[in-house]
Amino acid sequence: AQSVAQPEDQVNVAEGNPLTVKCTYSVSGNPYLFWYVQYPNRGLQFLLKYITGDNLVKGSYGFEAEFNKSQTSFHLKKPSALVSDSALYFCAVSPPSGGYQKVTFGTGTKLQVIP
Amino acid sequence: GAGVSQSPRYKVTKRGQDVALRCDPISGHVSLYWYRQALGQGPEFLTYFNYEAQQDKSGLPNDRFSAERPEGSISTLTIQRTEQRDSAMYRCASSARAADTQYFGPGTRLTVL
Numbered sequence: 001a002q003s004v005a006q007p008e009d010q011v012n013v014a015e016g017n018p019l020t021v022k023c024t025y026s027v028s029g030n031p032y033l034f035w036y037v038q039y040p041n042r043g044l045q046f047l048l049k050y051i052t053g054d055n056l057v058k059g060s061y062g063f064e065a066e067f068n069k070s071q072t073s074f075h076l077k078k079p080s081a082l083v084s085d086s087a088l089y090f091c092a093v094s095p096p097s098g099g100y101q102k103v104t105f106g107t108g109t110k111l112q113v114i115p
Numbered sequence: 116g117a118g119v120s121q122s123p124r125y126k127v128t129k130r131g132q133d134v135a136l137r138c139d140p141i142s143g144h145v146s147l148y149w150y151r152q153a154l155g156q157g158p159e160f161l162t163y164f165n166y167e168a169q170q171d172k173s174g175l176p177n178d179r180f181s182a183e184r185p186e187g188s189i190s191t192l193t194i195q196r197t198e199q200r201d202s203a204m205y206r207c208a209s210s211a212r213a214a215d216t217q218y219f220g221p222g223t224r225l226t227v228l
Binding site: 004032034036042043044045046049090092094098099100101102103104105106107108 | 119146148150155156157158159160163165170171173174206208213214216217218219220221222
């Protein structure tokens with residue numbers, strides 16, 4: 001069975017500093033990997049996904065994520081954090097079994113950007 | 116264009132009652148997914164449909180939970196004889212094709228008293 005680990009419940013970063021939100025996964029085969037963001041009282045919004053190809057994936061709002069197969073990681077990054085980036089971030093994985101449709105989410109990491 | 120919509124946004128019910136939660140996917144989207152999200156947790160997969168066919172219902176917790184999508188568009192998640200442990204946010208998502216990016220609706224907050 002697939003699983004996703006987000007080892008940090010919360011990440012604090014100063015505005016303007018680079019940020020990293022960590023994610024590791026366990027799955028058979030070559031999965032699809034995703035990041036979603038949830039703002040307070042809002043639904044989940046898609047940020048970016050990795051399917052194949054270049055290990056560095058660029059997404060919405062200046063976010064990017066780096067796929068590392070050997071470390072089974074898919075960390076979310078942004079060069080310069082904004083206060084408006086403060087939200088709950090979810091990493092997710094979908095394995096080839098089931099046609100990539102059954103998505104497993106991590107428990108989420110709360111990002112707090114300090115002015 | 117319009118995103119995924121869900122109704123009601125909030126539902127309060129008494130233990131033992133049946134509830135029906137509705138999801139209206141993005142127009143033309145083939146696939147529809149249901150998730151349940153407990154407070155402080157990530158969404159947990161329940162079931163999904165391609166067109167009107169339910170492809171996987173392995174995430175439904177027990178036989179009180181069922182879902183349908185009879186015409187391949189709107190879907191209903193039904194919980195019979197609700198229990199307090201069913202209280203959660205129920206989220207629906209849709210994708211243009213199977214395995215495409217899933218886009219989520221705002222969710223239905225279910226509270227069982």
